[in-house]
Amino acid sequence: MVINRRDFIGLSAIGLFGGLALKGCQGFVSQGSVSDGAAIAAIHRSKDGLLEIDLTAQYADLVLAEQAMSQMMTYNGQLPAPRLEVKPGDRLIIHFTNNLNQGTNLHFHGLHLSPAQDNVFLHIKPGETYTYELDIHPNQRGGTYWYHPHVHGSVAEQLFRGLAGIIVVRGELDNIPEIAAAQEEFFLLQDFALPNENSSHMNLMAGREGSLRLVNGNYHPTIEVTENLLRLRLVNASPSRFYNLQIKGQTLIQIATDGGALAQPKAIDQLLLTPGQRAELLIPTVNLPDIPIHLLNLPYQRTQMGMMGHQATQVVEAIADFKRAAKNYSTVTLPEAFQPIKPLPEPEQTRQFRLNHGMARGHRGGNGHRGGQMPGQGMAFLINGESYSGAVDTEVTLDTVEDWEIINTGTMDHPFHVHTNKFQIISRNGIPEAAIAWHDTVLVKVGETVKIRMAFQHFTGETVYHCHILDHEDLGMMGKLKISAPQNS
Ligand code: C2O
Numbered sequence: 393m394v395i396n397r398r399d400f401i402g403l404s405a406i407g408l409f410g411g412l413a414l415k416g417c418q419g420f421v422s423q424g425s426v427s428d429g430a431a432i433a434a435i436h437r438s439k440d441g442l443l444e445i446d447l448t449a450q451y452a453d454l455v456l457a458e459q460a461m462s463q464m465m466t467y468n469g470q471l472p473a474p475r476l477e478v479k480p481g482d483r484l485i486i487h488f489t490n491n492l493n494q495g496t497n498l499h500f501h502g503l504h505l506s507p508a509q510d511n512v513f514l515h516i517k518p519g520e521t522y523t524y525e526l527d528i529h530p531n532q533r534g535g536t537y538w539y540h541p542h543v544h545g546s547v548a549e550q551l552f553r554g555l556a557g558i559i560v561v562r563g564e565l566d567n568i569p570e571i572a573a574a575q576e577e578f579f580l581l582q583d584f585a586l587p588n589e590n591s592s593h594m595n596l597m598a599g600r601e602g603s604l605r606l607v608n609g610n611y612h613p614t615i616e617v618t619e620n621l622l623r624l625r626l627v628n629a630s631p632s633r634f635y636n637l638q639i640k641g642q643t644l645i646q647i648a649t650d651g652g653a654l655a656q657p658k659a660i661d662q663l664l665l666t667p668g669q670r671a672e673l674l675i676p677t678v679n680l681p682d683i684p685i686h687l688l689n690l691p692y693q694r695t696q697m698g699m700m701g702h703q704a705t706q707v708v709e710a711i712a713d714f715k716r717a718a719k720n721y722s723t724v725t726l727p728e729a730f731q732p733i734k735p736l737p738e739p740e741q742t743r744q745f746r747l748n749h750g751m752a753r754g755h756r757g758g759n760g761h762r763g764g765q766m767p768g769q770g771m772a773f774l775i776n777g778e779s780y781s782g783a784v785d786t787e788v789t790l791d792t793v794e795d796w797e798i799i800n801t802g803t804m805d806h807p808f809h810v811h812t813n814k815f816q817i818i819s820r821n822g823i824p825e826a827a828i829a830w831h832d833t834v835l836v837k838v839g840e841t842v843k844i845r846m847a848f849q850h851f852t853g854e855t856v857y858h859c860h861i862l863d864h865e866d867l868g869m870m871g872k873l874k875i876s877a878p879q880n881s
C-alpha cells in the first residue's frame with residue numbers, strides 16, 4: 393500500500409497501522425490525538441407517529457482525524473449522518489435530494505418494508521429529488537438498522553466516501569428499565585482511504601479497505617462512562633472491513649443482533665461484526681478498571697491465506713477507549729431472559745445458493761487487467777454461477793417458509809444479506825445453531841454451508857439478496873428476489 397508518510401503527521405505520533413499494535417495492551421498510555429468523545433449524529437425522532445425530514449446527498453470537505461478530507465459524500469453535509477429514530481407503525485417521510493454528480497438512492501437495511509417503498513432499483517439522478525414515504529410495519533422489531541445507497545455498481549464507492557446513517561426502531565429492549573437507564577452509545581464503524589492512498593492499490597477483489605478507520609467520524613474516541621451500564625449499539629458500515637471486537641479481560645454481554653433482541657443475554661469474549669451487521673452489547677461499569685480500557689479490533693483472516701497481500705498489515709488495534717468517571721458505580725441486575733423468539737415453522741421448500749467468483753462473461757480472452765483498468769474488473773462475483781443481470785433469479789410465494797442453503801465454494805468469506813424479510817439461522821455446516829435469533833446478514837465462511845430459514849410476509853414485489861462486501865455486490869454477487877402472491881385458482 394502506497395501511503396505518503398506525511399499523511400500521518402496530523403494524525404498521531406503513533407500512526408494508523410503499525411503503531412497501534414497493542415501487543416498485549418500494556419504500555420499503551422496516550423495517543424496524542426485522541427478526541428474527547430465519539431461525535432454525536434444529529435438526531436431526528438418521530439413525533440405522534442410521524443418523522444418527516446429533508447435529506448440531501450452532497451459533497452463536503454471535512455476534517456476527519458485531523459486529516460483534511462475533500463469531496464466526502466455526506467447526508468446533509470454531516471458525518472456521521474443524521475440518526476433517525478422511529479417506532480413500529482410510524483410513517484417516515486424523507487424528502488431526498490441528490491446533489492452528487494452521480495446517481496444514488498436510499499436503502500433501509502434491515503427494515504421490514506414493502507419493496508415498493510424500499511426500492512433499490514430506483515435511480516435518482518444528479519440534481520433530482522425524490523420523496524420516500526415509508527410505513528414502518530406495526531410488527532417491526534425494535535433494533536439497530538441503517539440506511540445507505542444501493543445503486544448497483546457504485547454502492548462500495550458511495551459508502552467508502554461516507555454515505556451511511558443509523559435508523560433506530562425503539563422496542564422491546566428500550567422498555568426494560570435497567571437497559572433504558574443505561575448510557576446508550578451508537579458506534580457507526582466506517583473506513584475511508586486517506587487522500588494519497590492510491591485506490592488502484594486497494595484490492596477490489598478482496599473488497600476495499602481504507603486506512604482511516606473511524607467511529608462516528610472520529611479516530612479512536614474516548615467515551616466517558618457515567619452510568620452503571622453501557623449499552624453499545626454497533627453498526628458495521630464499512631464496505632468490506634470486518635471488525636473482530638474485544639475488550640481484554642472483559643466478558644461482553646450481547647443483547648441484540650441485526651434483528652433486535654436475543655431471547656436471552658449472551659456472554660461472549662469477542663464479537664465478529666461483518667459488513668452490514670449490527671449488534672448490541674452491555675458492559676457493566678462496575679467491572680471496569682480505573683484506567684481507560686480499549687475496545688480492540690483483533691485480526692481476522694477473511695480471505696484464504698496467501699491469496700491476497702492486502703490483509704497482511706492486520707494488527708491488534710484499539711478503535712475506541714472507555715473510561716469511568718470519578719464516581720461510584722453499582723451492580724445492575726439484568727433480566728435473565730427477554731421475550732422468547734419463536735422458531736419459524738418447517739419450510740415448504742429448500743433452495744441452494746453457491747457463492748464464488750470467476751471471470752466475467754463477455755470478457756474476450758478473460759483479460760481482467762487491460763490498460764487503465766482497476767484490479768478487480770474483469771472479475772465477476774457469482775451466485776449459482778451467475779452474475780447479477782437484473783432479471784429475476786429467485787421467485788418465492790408470499791406466506792410461505794423456505795430454507796436457503798448458502799454454500800461458499802470460493803476462497804473468500806462472504807456476508808450474505810437478504811432484503812425485506814429477516815431470517816433465522818438453522819445450521820452451519822450441519823451443526824444446528826445453538827440459539828434462535830433474527831438476522832438479515834450472516835457470515836458464510838470459506839468452505840461453509842449456512843442454512844437459513846425465512847418467511848415471506850406481508851409484502852410482494854421485487855427485491856434483492858447479496859454479499860455485503862459491497863465490491864462483491866457491485867461486481868455481481870447479487871440476485872433478484874421476486875415475492876409473488878399465491879396462485880389460488
Ligand atoms: Cu445494506 Cu442490500 O444492503
Ligand code: CU
Nearest residue numbers: 500501502811
Ligand atoms: Cu439491506
Ligand code: CU
Nearest residue numbers: 806859861864
Ligand atoms: Cu463477498
